Amino acid sequence: MIRKSKREYIFEGFNYVFFLVLSILMIYPFWHVVMMSFSSVEETAKGGIFLWPKGFNLETYEAVFKNPQILTGYITTVTVTLVGTFLGTFLTAATAYALSKKYLPFGSVLMVLVLFTMLFNGGMIPGYLLIKNLGLIDNRLSLILPGLINAYNVIIMKTFFLTIPESLEESARIDGANELRVFAQIILPLSKATLATIALFMAVGYWNDYFSSVLYINSGNKWALQAVLRFMLTQTQQALTQAGVSVFSVTNTTAGSIKAASVVVATVPILIVYPFLQKYFVKGVMIGGVKG
Secondary structure (H helix, E strand, C coil): CCCCCHHHHHHHHHHHHHHHHHHHHHHHHHHHHHHHHCCCHHHHHHCCCCCCCCCCCCHHHHHHHCCHHHHHHHHHHHHHHHHHHHHHHHHHHHHHHHHCCCCCCCHHHHHHHHHHHHHCCCCHHHHHHHHHHCCCCCCHHHHCHHHCCCHHHHHHHHHHHCCCCHHHHHHHHHCCCCHHHHHHHHHHHHCHHHHHHHHHHHHHHHHHCCHHHHHHCCCHHHCCHHHHHHHHHHCHHHHHHHCCCCHHHCCCCCHHHHHHHHHHHHHHHHHHHHHHHHHHHHHHHHHHCCCC
16 A cells, blocks of 8 residues: 655645535535525525525425426427437437548548638528528527537547447448448447437537527527526516516515526526436546547
8 A cells, every 4th residue: 555645645635625615616606596596585685695495485486487488498498408419419420420431532621621610600690691591580490400510529429439440340341231330230339428428518508508599589488498597587577477477476585586496497407417427428528539
């Protein structure tokens, strides 16, 4: 057993203290919001530090869920996240697999074009005009299609595919497998960790996206959950009035507590899903970053 020096113990102790403080600074703001959302109107109005609910009540959440846009926002966001993540992950893997092949015609040129999109893009107005010309304004597809492929994700997948021995693919081709079968039955099963990483990136991106709804969706009942949350945070009274709820008619509810509850409602689902994919996250990124 290797004995540690006094300096090493001091350094480790400093690291523990530093990361403990950093963790508290990162966790407490969200914890504060959660506890405030369960607190009474009097305690919420006083403000201060909320380490636990003060005057526990659930009327705030009742008021939030009376807003029909919360339900429609959930439906839109869950649908967009599931469909977008599935299609985006598959298309990213297919694109990266093709680019990883040395025999792909103009492969280096295509890779440069992919990298070019990381530095430059058409911008908001050309993007809006493209969606408009495609007839996707006020269509939920406008929330899915623009984010299906990301250059950074393609690079991660391509780098991982380069680590897979070519002999595996050659053996499958000798047995009569075509490119699609090699990709589906050999490459994808070996790429679970990296695929999970890409899926996590895309799911969080789709879940947190609100600007696409503001830009492309005109109907409030088609807004994603984050756009509904933004509206409630900036126009709390108006949002509840449209839902037929009066803040002043709910005895234990304030605009501040409703904002806190809205944040919790929009954030908790992705926090529940994240731990199940976390174990693949570091592994996938490390594997995808072995080769340049």
